[in-house]
Amino acid sequence: ALKVRESRSIGLIIPDIENPFFPALVRGVEDAARQQGYAVILCNTDGKLEEEERYIRFLFSKQVDGILFTGGVDCDDSLGLLASLPIPVVALDRRAAAELSAVVCDNYQGGILAVEHLFEQGRKRIAFIGGPARSSSAIDRRRGFLDTHSRYGVVVNGRLMITGNYSFDSGYRAAVALMESREPFDAIFAANDMMAIGAIEALTEQGINIPDDVAVVGYDDIRMAGWYKPALTTVRQPVYEMGMAAVAMLLDQISGVRASACEEKFKPELIVRNSSGGRE
Numbered sequence: 277a278l279k280v281r282e283s284r285s286i287g288l289i290i291p292d293i294e295n296p297f298f299p300a301l302v303r304g305v306e307d308a309a310r311q312q313g314y315a316v317i318l319c320n321t322d323g324k325l326e327e328e329e330r331y332i333r334f335l336f337s338k339q340v341d342g343i344l345f346t347g348g349v350d351c352d353d354s355l356g357l358l359a360s361l362p363i364p365v366v367a368l369d370r371r372a373a374a375e376l377s378a379v380v381c382d383n384y385q386g387g388i389l390a391v392e393h394l395f396e397q398g399r400k401r402i403a404f405i406g407g408p409a410r411s412s413s414a415i416d417r418r419r420g421f422l423d424t425h426s427r428y429g430v431v432v433n434g435r436l437m438i439t440g441n442y443s444f445d446s447g448y449r450a451a452v453a454l455m456e457s458r459e460p461f462d463a464i465f466a467a468n469d470m471m472a473i474g475a476i477e478a479l480t481e482q483g484i485n486i487p488d489d490v491a492v493v494g495y496d497d498i499r500m501a502g503w504y505k506p507a508l509t510t511v512r513q514p515v516y517e518m519g520m521a522a523v524a525m526l527l528d529q530i531s532g533v534r535a536s537a538c539e540e541k542f543k544p545e546l547i548v549r550n551s552s553g554g555r556e
C-alpha cells in the first residue's frame with residue numbers, strides 16, 4: 277500500500293500559464309482540492325522539459341501527497357520520471373504511459389467533430405495547424421483530422437499541414453506559412469484556440485475575410501472564443517470539470533481507495549459560432 281504522507285498539499289504542473297485554457301483548469305483543481313482540505317502548489321514550465329523535471333523533483337522534496345501533471349512538448353520523458361515516484365500521479369489532459377492514471381477529453385473525437393463540421397459547411401481544402409508533435413492531445417486531434425478526410429474520400433494535402441506549439445505566435449506563423457505556400461485552402465482547423473486566433477490575425481492582416489474566404493475552427497472553447505470577432509467556432513473541452521475529476525482521482529489514490537492506474541475520458545462538444553460561417 278502507498279504510504280500516506282499527509283502534507284495535505286498536491287502539486288499541479290502546467291505547461292503554459294498564458295494560455296487561458298489553464299486558468300480554467302487550475303480553478304477546477306483548486307476548488308476540488310479546497311473542498312477536501314488540500315492546498316495546491318502551482319508550477320508553470322513554459323513547456324520545457326528541464327523545468328518539468330526540476331518541478332517534479334521540487335514537489336517531491338516538499339512532500340506533496342500527489343502530483344497532477346500536464347506536460348509540454350517532450351513530456352514523455354517527464355512521464356517516465358513521474359511513474360518512478362513512490363507517490364500518486366495523475367496525468368491531466370494528456371494520455372500517459374500505462375502505469376499512470378489520466379483524465380483526458382476525447383481528442384480524437386474532437387478532431388472528427390471539427391473536420392466534419394467544415395465539410396458540412398461545404399469547405400473542401402482544409403488546412404491543419406497541429407500542436408506539438410509528441411503531445412498526445414496533438415497526436416489524437418491530428419488523427420481525427422486525417423481519418424475524417426479518409427472517411428469523406430478527400431486526399432489530404434501534406435503542404436497544408438503545419439505543426440505549431442499551441443501558442444498564439446505559432447498560429448500566426450503557421451497562417452503566414454500557409455499563405456506563402458500558395459496552396460489554396462478555404463478552411464483551417466487549428467488544434468487549439470490560441471493558434472486559431474493567431475491564424476485569424478495573420479489572415480485578416482492580409483485582407484482575407486473570415487469566414488467568407490477561410491473558415492476557422494479552434495479547439496478548447498477558452499472564454500475569449502465567444503467574445504472574439506469573429507466569434508470562434510471551436511471544440512469545447514469541459515476543462516473545469518476535468519480539473520475537478522483529476523483531483524478526485526488523485527485523492528482516491530492518496531487514500532488508497534484506488535490502487536491501479538485508470539483513465540477517465542470526457543466528451544468534447546462542437547460549439548458553432550461565426551468564424552466557420554455556421555452562425556451569424
Ligand code: RIB
Pocket residue numbers: 291292295297369413442467468469495496
Ligand atoms: O497545452 C495547451 C493545450 O493543450 C490547450 O490549449 C489544450 O488544447 C490542451 O489540450
